[in-house]
Amino acid sequence: MTITQPDLSVFETLESEVRSYCRGWPTVFDRAQGSRMYDEDGHEYLDFFAGAGSLNYGHNNPVLKRALIDYLERDGVVHGLDMSTSAKRAFLESFQNIILRPRDLPYKVMFPGPTGTNAVESALKLARKVKGRESIVSFTNAFHGMSLGSLAVTGNAFKRAGAGIPLVHGTPMPFDNYLDGQTPDFIWFERLLEDQGSGLNQPAAVIVETVQGEGGINVARAEWLRKLADVCERWDMLLIVDDIQMGCGRTGAFFSFEEAGITPDIVTVSKSISGYGMPMSLCLFKPELDVWEPGEHNGTFRGNNPAFVTAAAALETYWTDGSAMEKQTRARGEQVEQALTAIVDENRAEIKEFRGRGLVWGIEFLDKDRASAVAKRAFELGLLIETSGPEGEVVKLLPALTITPDELDEGLRTLARAVRETA
Incomplete structure (x- = not known):
């Protein structure tokens, strides 16, 4: 693909140096539909990024767009704080009937603010309020958001350093297989809990991702998650599952913890819950934990009514028969797995391993700079992929759940070429 140098002057002179994604994709995007994005010069890009997991149903999904346009054209309420609106009622009823009841999940629903980190902050605050304790246990390489409470339970040193102050009241423990299977699961964690001399304050909660995206x-193995739930129950700690990136069907089932057969005390949801890429987040918790006083946790933009509209439309379109969506995602995941197996076979000396579930996958390179080179070459070839891992050593695949088999095959062929051409 031949790319002319875009005019980036206003971004470079006016916008903060904090910008990041645009540095890896140096073009000006103009429109998008499905799994394709287009820049101002008409160049086409296949999207294996999906808004960092916010676009599980693709860009400008026509069904969701129609629902949104109809709502706006009739002057439906856009900004409503936590007022009762018809759009919120429709979403809550759809969420209850399509998602919660069929899974026998008793959760109350809280709208804490527009972003994932808002959901995490409210979950941490609620756990501390319920248990009357400050300490939260998180896991190595975790990512839970960029506000201070969320950063305190995030593992990445670079992101933590941006806080500028000590991040306290959080204790990291080894994630599944962090120690390469050399020790039994949770032996260190439970030893600290039972030893009065360990220095570990009794935690209020444990927060975990079932798949660590960033x-x-x-x-995490289902067995490991079940053991974690058991540890939390035996030691009177709440279990918080951060399903912000891996929920809404990313791993197959609507919630990523379903496969493990556990019921977390608190679940945070955001990114693709609106279905259309609009800001929206949920904090779900068991009814007995609903100890909030009215107004004790609030936010100006916690009632994004256009997002309620597209969220309800997404649930009704894709999850009324959830088994069909889950089956499709798993089939697409198998397609990815087969292609990545071939890439690894072709590049065994350079790749440590690949791993994933559903439609989230990663390739870890032995040379930690290689992933960035692959992502750069993929962009030049018309494929959008990002990197993840503590040193950016993993190429991360996060395509829309609605991507077609042909589009998926096209992107995987491009990825294989990018790996080959950066050797």
Whole structure:
């Protein structure tokens, strides 16, 4: 693909140096549909990024777009804080009937603010309020958001350093297979809990991702998650599952923890819950944990009514028969797995391993700079992929769940070429 130098002057002179994704994809995007994005010069890019997991149903999904346009054209309420609106009622009823009841999940629903980190902050605050304790346990290579409470339970040193102050009241423990299977699961954690001299304050809660996306596509085994739930129950700690990136069908089932057969005390959801890429987040918790006083946790933009509209439309379109969506995602995942197996076979001396579930996958390179080179070459070839892991050593694949088999095959062929051409 031949790419003319785009006019980036206003971004470079006016916008903060903090910008990041645009540095890896130096073009000006103009429109998008499905799994394709187009820049101002008409160049086409196949999207294996999906808004960092916010676009599980693709860009400008026509069904969701129609629902949104109809709502706006009739002057439906856009900004409603936590007022009762018809759009919120429709979403809550759809969420209850399509998602919660069929899974026998008793959760109350809280709208904490527009972003994932808002959901995490509310979950941490609620756990501390319920248990009357400050300490939260998280896991190595975790990522839970960029606000201070979320950073305190995030593992990445670079992101933590941006806080500028000590990040306290969080204790990291080894994630599944962090110690390469050399020690039994949770032996260190439980030893600290039972030893009065360990220095570990009794935690209020444990927060975990079932698949660590930003941490490098580290996949927790179902057995490990069940053991964690058991540890939490025996030691009077709440279990918080951060399903912000891996929920809404990313791993197959609507919630990523379903495969493990556990019921977390608190679940955080965001990114693709709106279905259309609009800001929206949920904090779900068991009814007995609903100890909030009215207004004790609030936010100006916690009632994004256009997002409620597209969220309800997404649930009704894709999850009324959830088994069909789950089956499709798993089939696409098998297609990815086969292609990555071939890439690894062709590049055994350079790739440590690949791993994933559903439609989230990663390739870890032995040369930690190689992943960035592959992502750069993929962009030149018309494929959008990002890197993850503590040192950016993992190429991360996060295509839309609605991507077609042909589009998926096209992107995987491009990825294989990018790996080959950066050797």
